[in-house]
Every structure is written in structure tokens, then in C-alpha cells.
Amino acid sequence: MSESIFLWLGAVLTAPFFSAVILKVKAFFGGKKGPxxxxxxYTLIKLFKKGSVYSVSTTQVFKLGPVVSCATALAALxxxxxxxxxxxxxxxxxxxxxxxxxxxxxxxxxxxxxxTASPFEGMGAAREAFFPIICEAAMFxxxxxxxxxxxxxxxxxxxxxxxxxxxxxxxxxxxxFIVIAFFIILLTENARVPVDDPATHLELTMIHEVMVLDHSxxxxxxxxxxxxxxxxxxxxxxxxxxxxxxxxxxGMGMLLFVAGLxxxxxxxxxxxxxxxxxxxxxxxxxxxxxxxxxFFATIITLELMK
Amino acid sequence: xxxxxxxxxxxxxxEFVVYMGGFQGITLDKIPFAVSVxxxxxxxxxxxxxxxxxxxxxGIVFQGEPxxxxxxxxxxxxxxxxxxxxxxxxxxxxxxxxxGWFFNLSLSAVGALNLGYARIPMAPFAQMTxxxxxxxxxILVLVLVVAGARSLFYRAKPVSRxxxxxxxxxxxxxxxxxxGASYAFDIVRFFRPAAPLEEHHPPVSGRFPAAxxxxxxxxxxxxxxxxxxxxxxxxxxxxxxxxxxxxxxxxYIGYILLAIVLLLFFI
Numbered sequence: 001m002s003e004s005i006f007l008w009l010g011a012v013l014t015a016p017f018f019s020a021v022i023l024k025v026k027a028f029f030g031g032k033k034g035p036x037x038x039x040x041x042y043t044l045i046k047l048f049k050k051g052s053v054y055s056v057s058t059t060q061v062f063k064l065g066p067v068v069s070c071a072t073a074l075a076a077l078x079x080x081x082x083x084x085x086x087x088x089x090x091x092x093x094x095x096x097x098x099x100x101x102x103x104x105x106x107x108x109x110x111x112x113x114x115x116t117a118s119p120f121e122g123m124g125a126a127r128e129a130f131f132p133i134i135c136e137a138a139m140f141x142x143x144x145x146x147x148x149x150x151x152x153x154x155x156x157x158x159x160x161x162x163x164x165x166x167x168x169x170x171x172x173x174x175x176x177f178i179v180i181a182f183f184i185i186l187l188t189e190n191a192r193v194p195v196d197d198p199a200t201h202l203e204l205t206m207i208h209e210v211m212v213l214d215h216s217x218x219x220x221x222x223x224x225x226x227x228x229x230x231x232x233x234x235x236x237x238x239x240x241x242x243x244x245x246x247x248x249x250x251g252m253g254m255l256l257f258v259a260g261l262x263x264x265x266x267x268x269x270x271x272x273x274x275x276x277x278x279x280x281x282x283x284x285x286x287x288x289x290x291x292x293x294x295f296f297a298t299i300i301t302l303e304l305m306k
Numbered sequence: 307x308x309x310x311x312x313x314x315x316x317x318x319x320x321e322f323v324v325y326m327g328g329f330q331g332i333t334l335d336k337i338p339f340a341v342s343v344x345x346x347x348x349x350x351x352x353x354x355x356x357x358x359x360x361x362x363x364x365g366i367v368f369q370g371e372p373x374x375x376x377x378x379x380x381x382x383x384x385x386x387x388x389x390x391x392x393x394x395x396x397x398x399x400x401x402x403x404x405x406g407w408f409f410n411l412s413l414s415a416v417g418a419l420n421l422g423y424a425r426i427p428m429a430p431f432a433q434m435t436x437x438x439x440x441x442x443x444x445i446l447v448l449v450l451v452v453a454g455a456r457s458l459f460y461r462a463k464p465v466s467r468x469x470x471x472x473x474x475x476x477x478x479x480x481x482x483x484x485x486g487a488s489y490a491f492d493i494v495r496f497f498r499p500a501a502p503l504e505e506h507h508p509p510v511s512g513r514f515p516a517a518x519x520x521x522x523x524x525x526x527x528x529x530x531x532x533x534x535x536x537x538x539x540x541x542x543x544x545x546x547x548x549x550x551x552x553x554x555x556x557x558y559i560g561y562i563l564l565a566i567v568l569l570l571f572f573i
Contacts, residue, residue, distance in 0.1 A: 052460070055467070067452045070452050078444065089441070091437040093325070093434065093437065101313055115369045116470045129358035140347055143346075144329075148332055
């Protein structure tokens with residue numbers, strides 16, 4: 001238990017570091033030196049030191065947005081098995097709870113955006129409300145796949161111990177589909193290229209960034225921290241999927257987990273460097289691809305399980 | 307929030323149980339499997355749509371700058387009206403955090419129907435509701451911790467108020483805010499087959515275009531299909547029979563007599 005809590009704390013504390021890996025990769029592709037790997041910590045400290053400016057249109061809901069979105073991201077990490085160890089909390093059905101908890105965070109982010117009376121933030125909120133509808137369908141399709149294979153509904157059953165390795169041996173090809181589908185969901189849910197461009201400077205083309213335009217100071221720091229944790233959460237699941245090896249050597253599991261995380265963040269960075277953001281009306285098709293992949297993976301396993 | 311099925315509210319407790327039931331069907335074969343998949347995916351999409359729908363309601367009705375003169379001059383309702391709403395809201399939270407009691411109540415209610423539901427084992431429910439309660443407390447504690455940290459960070463900090471960031475535009479008006487139609491536009495366009503969208507927008511032409519307008523309406527698919535298919539034929543049929551209802555009281559008494567005589571044959 002205490003080990004799980006330490007791992008959880010470690011995850012929260014290192015999440016900003018991993019997000020900086022993406023920036024470094026992008027800088028490498030652009031032929032630049034790029035910001036230091038600790039840049040996100042500097043940003044967070046800078047923001048926490050500042051005061052805030054609130055719009056005259058806003059109410060208490062606006063201040064609640066960052067708190068709830070950060071808290072739900074932190075809570076989601078509590079259910080995540082890190083490096084194959086048991087998570088802090090785990091029960092049958094916790095996957096459903098986590099998905100809906102992230103929904104709660106989204107609800108408050110959207111509510112805070114609508115509170116500002118800004119047309120830009122309304123636009124971002126509309127997109128933020130739209131794409132996760134398809135994401136959620138894809139996510140539950142993946143869940144159906146996992147339930148079909150393991151008969152369990154908790155992260156601990158999927159990613160702790162040698163459960164994942166056994167899964168690769170039974171249904172390797174379909175799991176490959178699942179990995180790609182989940183990666184698409186990661187890009188969509190965390191507002192990365194090609195769904196959203198976190199580095200854009202034009203409000204009209206943003207999704208997540210435009211919704212938080214009016215937040216400043218510690219409020220904005222909480223939002224950023226929540227976003228780092230959320231990306232870490234998705235990346236950790238992918239890491240568990242792609243490097244599921246168990247080993248008796250102490251610390252080896254942790255090393256593999258971090259290596260998996262590194263690979264995921266690296267790939268996100270490479271994708272962000274080599275392709276541009278899709279046109280907004282093409283994004284639903286992109287997200288639907290993940291649903292289709294998960295669907296086919298499940299259909300294939302129907303044959304396997306006979 | 308409760309109606310979107312978000313934890314820690316009552317909607318989630320119900321949805322959680324439905325999901326658990328749906329997933330039980332996944333282990334089965336063929337038809338039950340297909341039905342369960344459809345149910346789960348349907349529930350997931352509906353959850354997403356509910357979130358979009360109710361953030362829209364909340365955002366357009368309660369948030370932002372007042373959009374009409376009537377809204378600008380509103381005042382808060384009296385204490386008794388607020389208290390009534392407060393009781394309902396508290397019920398949403400209490401059922402969401404402690405769903406166990408309420409599941410037992412509803413199970414004993416369906417048990418009384420003698421349809422065989424009384425045999426439902428209670429143990430899995432107790433476990434599920436215990437988990438929901440625990441999770442609700444985790445969320446609550448974390449929200450309080452983050453809120454506490456936030457207020458610590460804001461101690462002795464300059465906090466000022468200003469206008470909303472408008473991308474450098476200096477003359478914002480309340481009319482520039484997002485409306486319900488614009489908020490839902492992308493979603494409605496995606497679900498076109500289920501929600502036919504009709505737009506009226508005279509094109510802008512010439513160097514000095516005249517004033518134009520935009521109007522959109524989303525049709526109800528049930529209304530659209532049922533009107534020509536069901537309502538019209540029924541209406542046509544009953545139009546033809548209208549002569550029976552003529553307002554002559556003597557003939558009405560005649561109808562009653564006729565009915566009684568006819569019924570006598572069946573005794």
C-alpha cells in the first residue's frame with residue numbers, strides 16, 4: 001500500500017518531466033536546442049508564484065474548473081498500476097469509474113470555459129464536448145475486448161503481474177490493433193497533433209488551449225498539472241501494453257515501464273513534428289478509426305475464443 | 307451533472323450497475339454478445355451526448371453574459387423555492403455517494419412484484435455500492451485537497467478583475483457569445499441521419515451586401531417519419547368517419563340503445 005502511494009506520488013511528480021520530452025523531440029526535428037527537460041517544472045513554479053486576473057463575466061464555477069479537472073486527473077492515477085505493481089485503489093469496475101471521473105473533469109473544464117462569455121472558449125468547449133463522444137465509444141469497445149479476454153473490469157487485472165504478456169500470447173494481432181486504437185484516443189483526449197495543436201497561436205484552431213485562455217496564475221498551473229497527469233495516465237497504460245515483460249531482477253520492471261513511457265512520449269513528439277493538424281471536420285473520421293480498430297480486434301477474438 | 311451519469315452523483319450509481327450487467331453479457335455467445343456490445347456502446351455514446359447536451363444547457367442558460375434584456379433584470383428566487391431545489395440536489399448527492407440503501411429499497415420493491423426478482427443475490431450489489439461510496443470519497447477528498455492547496459497558493463496574491471480575453475477585439479458584445487445552435491452544430495452535423503439539420507441563409511452578394519440572416523432548425527426524426535407514415539393515414543381514416551359525430555342527441559341515444567341490444571347477444 002505504502003509502495004503504491006509512493007509510486008502514485010512519483011507519477012504525479014514526474015509527469016511534467018515526461019511532457020517535456022515531447023518538446024525536446026520537436027526541437028530536435030526543428031534543428032533547435034529546445035527548452036531544458038525541466039521546463040515544465042519552471043513553468044509550474046512560475047505560475048504558482050503569480051496572482052490571477054479574473055474576467056468580470058465569471059462566477060465561482062470558473063474557479064472550480066481547474067480544481068476539479070486537476071483532482072480528477074490525480075484520482076485517475078490512483079487506479080493505475082504503475083510498473084506492474086498494484087494501484088492504490090482497485091475494484092471490479094474501476095475502469096468505468098475512471099472513464100466517468102475524467103468525464104467529470106471535462107464537464108467542469110467546459111463549464112468554466114462557458115462561464116467567460118467568450119466566443120472562442122465556447123467554440124473550444126463545443127469541440128471538447130464533441131470528440132470525446134466518439135472517444136468514449138472507442139474506449140468502451142477496447143474495454144469489451146479486455147473483458148472478453150480476461151473477464152475482469154479493473155486496471156489491476158489488465159496491467160499488474162504477467163496478465164498482459166499472457167494476453168499477447170493469446171491474441172497478439174488483435175492487441176496490436178488495440179494499441180493503435182488506444183494511441184489515437186491518447187492523442188485525442190490529450191489534445192495533441194493531429195487532433196489539436198498545443199503550440200498553436202491562433203484561437204480559432206485550438207481545442208483545449210482555447211478553453212483555458214482566461215485562466216491565469218495558480219489556476220492555470222493546476223490545469224497544466226492536470227493535463228500532464230492525464231497524459232501520463234494514458235501513456236502509462238500504453239507502456240504497460242507494449243512492454244509487458246516481468247522479470248525477477250529488482251528494478252527491472254520499473255526500468256521497462258519508464259522505457260515504455262519514453263517510447264510513447266517519443267512517438268507523440270515525432271508525430272507532432274512530422275504531420276500537421278487535421279482540418280476540424282476530418283477529426284471525427286480520425287477518431288472513428290480507433291473505434292473501427294477496436295471493433296475488429298474484438299471480432300477477431302470471437303474466433304479465437306471458440 | 308447527475309443526469310450526465312458523472313460520479314459522485316446518483317446517475318452514475320445507476321449507470322454503473324447497468325454497465326456491470328452489460329459486461330456480464332460479453333462472455334456469452336452470438337446474439338447475447340451482439341446485444342450486450344450494442345447496449346454498452348450505446349450507453350457510452352449516450353453518456354457523451356448527455357455531457358455535451360447538459361454543458362450546453364448550463365452554459366447557455368446560466369453562464370456567460372445575459373443574452374436578453376429579460377435575463378439581465380432577473381432576480382434570485384425566494385428562499386422556499388431555493389430550498390426545494392436544494393433538497394432535490396442533496397438527494398442526487400446522497401444517492402450518488404451511498405447508493406447501497408437505495409438499491410436495497412428498489413430491489414425489495416421489485417421483489418414484491420412476484421416476478422422472480424426476489425432471488426437476485428444481494429452480495430454483488432453490496433460490494434458494488436461499497437466501491438462506489440469509496441470512490442466518491444476519494445474524489446471528494448482529492449477535490450478538497452486541491453482546493454485547499456489552491457487557496458494556499460492564493461494567499462497574499464494580487465487578484466484583479468478585467469474583461470474576458472477577446473483576441474484583441476476591442477468591441478465585444480453579448481451577441482458574440484456562443485449560442486445553443488452553434489455549440490451543438492458540429493455534433494448535429496455528425497449525427498445528421500438521426501437529426502436532420504435545415505438551414506436558411508440567403509447568400510451574400512455584391513460589393514455592398516444588404517443585411518442577411520441565418521436560421522437553422524433541427525428536425526425531430528420521429529416526428530418526420532411518423533407524420534407521413536402513421537399520423538396522416540389515421541387522420542384520413544377518421545376524417546372519413548366524421549359523419550358519425552353530428553351533435554344530434556336523439557341519434558346518440560339511439561347509438562347507446564343499439565350497443566345494448568348488440569351486447570345482449572353475447573350474454
